[in-house]
Amino acid sequence: MADATNGKRIAIVTGSALGLGFELTRRLIDAGWFVAGVDFNAERQAELAETFGADSYQAFVGDVSDEAFVNDAIARIADLGHIDLLINNAGQPSFKTPTAYEAADVDKCLKGLKGMILWSVATLKADGEQDLKIANVMSTAATRGNANESVYCATKWGEKGYTQSLKAAYKGTSVKVVGVYPGGIDTAFYRDSHDYVSEEKQHTFMDPGQLADVILFNLVNAANLTVSDILIERNYV
Template sequence: MFAAGTEAMPESYRFDTVKGDWFRQDREVVMDKRIAIVTGSALGLGYELTRQLIERGWFVCGVDFNAAKQQELAEAFGSDRYRALTGDISDEAFVRAAVAEAASIGHIDLLINNAGQPSFKVPTAYTAADVDKCLKGLKGMILFSVETLKADGERDLKIANVMSTAATRGNANESVYCATKWGERGYTESLKAAYKGTSVKIVGVCPGGIDTEFYRDSHDYVSEEKQHTFMSPADCANVILFNLVNDANLTVSDILIERNYV
């Protein structure tokens, strides 16, 4: 690793605009791959979407705030397949730098807005902090969409907004979470209207319960036993990518995936 400010750099090194340092990157290897940005790439569904895209030959710029996990993924996948962008999706400066770094590698073909945090409480238990926590997902979705659309010149891009079945109904102990998911759905539908008839395609993804660490702080609401009856993140990611990434002359505009209720 070279320090920033080194005058003569080999062509195989690039400057990381997010971390302010140099990293090794074989552009010739990356340039023959399609490029995706996946937010929330470190764990759960986001990790599986990332892993399976890489298996399909994609180069993934993974976004997550978990620095330790990002380091693990960068080492496991290698610099010719994965670029770790570590930061807060609701931080506009970070988002701009992250998208700029992805765009410096090549045209961004796919953006998967997957990152988000839950809050499950009875209606009277919610606080402003809970609202802010849930709204980060909506804010990040908007910021990453805006910056990626601009980076791509509003052409040849597919945006998949991963929401929840909570974006299709109201759940008793998820009022704030549902409100933000309905907001994400409204944003998704507005993007569809704005880019209808163009080479920008917008896809809404609404999965039900998934067996991940998403519920780690909510086992008073969803027991660990119940959680393990939910769909696996690998299966869910496979279904999403089957509909999302293909060479057919069509677009699946909405993907609703219900878990098997037991």
């Protein structure tokens, strides 16, 4: 099974079906990587598997916060070879006034944090805690408090805490951990929150393709260095 990638470096991208995750996936494949893409959107995953081909993309359909799914997927990916890069990109928003939040909103936002932890742990184990780069895509919401994003910010601050703790644990080793903090992106991420982020406002946000270029320029390069934090703000006009 190790020959299935034809010697390509292996990356895992969660939330690979649409938006920033798709743009990161497409660019990695264009650069010669094999991508294991993870998303709950089965229809879109089938499209990507056909588009990219089995020699460049393998689709995994499931909930990123489901531990059994994570462990099964990692075992199958590890059979292909050493995992070089994990991009924890999957997450779901919930933008509401402070008193409008309910337990379901908390659970929805926490899926990203839980998934980040599960995929990181499983990948670290599969790689023997060696020669791995983990990129945790969060949000500028992990760096400040925002009105009407109290629960979303809380979970993003949790993701930042986990990311910083991983950095401390693997300092001086061949495991590198990168925190990625983008501002607003012009994607369907806001489709359920257009009372808070209108479509007109959404379209002033960053282009996901351009953002993916900036992230990968800093994340994947031949230089003997690691950019440990990538904070990207959109231009205000």
